[in-house]
Amino acid sequence: MSSGAEVIVAGAGALGLSVALELADAGCRVSVWDPTDAPNASAVAAGMLAPVFEAGLDGESAGDLDLLLAARNLWPALAARADVAIDRSGTAAVGSEAWLATVQAGLGRLGLRGADLPRAMLEDLAPGIAPGLRAVLVREDWRLEPGVALAALRRAAEAAGVVFRREAVRRRGEADWLVIATGAGQDLAGVAPELAVLSPIKGQILRFPGRAGGRFSLRGEGAYAVPGRDGLAIGATMEPGVSDTEIVPACLEPLAKAGARLFPDLDGAAFTPAAGVRAATPDRLPMVGPSETPGVILAVGARRNGWLLAPLVAKVVAACVTGRDPGPYARRFDPGRFGPGRLGAGRAT
Numbered sequence: 001m002s003s004g005a006e007v008i009v010a011g012a013g014a015l016g017l018s019v020a021l022e023l024a025d026a027g028c029r030v031s032v033w034d035p036t037d038a039p040n041a042s043a044v045a046a047g048m049l050a051p052v053f054e055a056g057l058d059g060e061s062a063g064d065l066d067l068l069l070a071a072r073n074l075w076p077a078l079a080a081r082a083d084v085a086i087d088r089s090g091t092a093a094v095g096s097e098a099w100l101a102t103v104q105a106g107l108g109r110l111g112l113r114g115a116d117l118p119r120a121m122l123e124d125l126a127p128g129i130a131p132g133l134r135a136v137l138v139r140e141d142w143r144l145e146p147g148v149a150l151a152a153l154r155r156a157a158e159a160a161g162v163v164f165r166r167e168a169v170r171r172r173g174e175a176d177w178l179v180i181a182t183g184a185g186q187d188l189a190g191v192a193p194e195l196a197v198l199s200p201i202k203g204q205i206l207r208f209p210g211r212a213g214g215r216f217s218l219r220g221e222g223a224y225a226v227p228g229r230d231g232l233a234i235g236a237t238m239e240p241g242v243s244d245t246e247i248v249p250a251c252l253e254p255l256a257k258a259g260a261r262l263f264p265d266l267d268g269a270a271f272t273p274a275a276g277v278r279a280a281t282p283d284r285l286p287m288v289g290p291s292e293t294p295g296v297i298l299a300v301g302a303r304r305n306g307w308l309l310a311p312l313v314a315k316v317v318a319a320c321v322t323g324r325d326p327g328p329y330a331r332r333f334d335p336g337r338f339g340p341g342r343l344g345a346g347r348a349t
Contacts, residue, residue: 004026004027004322005029005176005177005321006028006029006174006175007023007028007029007030007175007176007177007178007179007321008033008169008172008173008175008177008178009032009179010033010034010180010181010182010188011032011033011181011183011185012034012040012150012154012164013040013041013043013306014042014045014146014150014153014306014310015042015286015300015306015309015310015314016032016034016179016181016182016299017153017154018078018153018311018313018314019299019313019318020157021078021081021082021153021156021160021162021314022314022317023179023314023318023321024157024160024161024162025081026322027322029161030157030161030162031162031163031165032157032162033165033167034164034166034168035167035168036166040183041184041203041276041306042146042276042307043146043147043150044146044203044275044276045203045205045276045306045307046143046146046217046233046236047143047144047145047146047149047226047228047307048091048142048217048224048226048307048308049072049075049086049142049144049307049308050091050141050142050143050217050308051068051069051071051072051140051141051308052065052069052091052107052110052112052138052140052141053093053138053219054305054308055110056103056106056109056110056112056138057093057103057106057219061284062106064284065110067329068305068308069140070312071308071309071311071312072140072142074311074312075311077311078310078314079144081156082152082153082155082156083152083156084144084148084149084152084153085144085145085148086142087142087143087144087216088139089142089215089216090137090138090141090142091137091138091141091142091216091217091218091219092117092122092125092126092135092136092137092218093135093218093219093220094122094126094134094135094218094220095133095220095221096132096133096221097134100135103136104136107138112140114138115136115137115139116134116135116136117134117135117136119134122134122135125214125215125216126214126215126216126218126263127212128214128263128264128265129262129263130262130263130264133262135218137216143217143226144307145228146307147230148229149307169188171191172191172296175295176295176321177295177296177297177321178191178295178296178297179297179298179317179321180192180291180296180297180298181300182300183277183278183279184199184200184201184277184278184279185279191291191296192291192292192296192298193291193292193293194287194291194292194335194336194338195300197281197282197287197338198279198287198300198301199240199241199279199280200242200279201238201239201241201277201278201280201303201304202237202239202242202243202244202245202275202277203235203236203238203239203275203278203304204237204247204251204252204273204275205233205234205235205255205273205274205276206233206252206256206271206272206273207228207230207232207271207272207273208231208232208233208234208266208269209270209271209272210231211231211232211263211265212227212232213225213226213227213231213232213263214227215227220258220262221258221261222254222258222261223236223255223259223261223262224236225259225262225263232259232263232266234255234256234258234259234262234271236255236304237251237255238304240280242277243277244275244277245276245277247273247275252273256271278302278306279300279301280303281301281338284303285301285333286299286300286301286302286303286313287299287300287301287333287335288313288330289316289317289320289334289335289336290320290335291335292335292336297317297320297321298335299317312329313333316330316333
């Protein structure tokens, strides 16, 4: 391996693995530390790379469409590098005529318009879809298989010389840099006080084994439906402030009902639940860049867009480590944007 900077990456989710691979390709000596092989939020996610519907259906993200599209546009190169398959079939909003009108209005405010799908085509692409529903297709939104992608990124990182250690990081130690990509975890708050601004968001998801769900992802009223190799995924709850991964049946019931409104044959069908915890910042964009603590870089707080933003986050982190221009989006990711009054005084390295 090259004799470049020695970098410890804390966290082996989508952000941590993408960062590790990018740093290894830049000639750094990289080790990834993660204390457990238990599923993290990246593994539990549905794997949507959805800049358009993220911005179009979530009004607070509308101003970030350029950034989200830029991140998505980096995915083909990362996918080729790590042998990750990307499904570019698109994503369809599915619902009543009235709801689809609000979807088209949201897309219109972004200067976009979805394609109205004939009912016969919708039935062909999503067999079993509920009667009376219509669809608007957006080709710009893609998806991947999270578990498969995590394994592929790890293989690529290992082939590039990255070392993996199944233990927690406590401090930077003798390394040149510590990159914190630990999601909502606060174990390193004494090292990087910026982590204090993060808040957890628990998400529960249902998977229906053996249920295909069609050939593209669907966004419905109250739920999404994403086909995958482990079955059709229906998700997801958004539980702000909750940091456990306990399965709560009371939260799953409305999710199951929302799925059945899309596919009536799901009513009463057996499913497998899963839960993960994401990290969110006050403005919904991640913190990516140098901490106030020397030698520490943050890559946290991507909320539900960890997979989408992973290649862009990796580019910004690698630029910080190697002294290159971090690009036009680094300022919007700046960990210092929430102000020194929010940060503590701890600086353990």
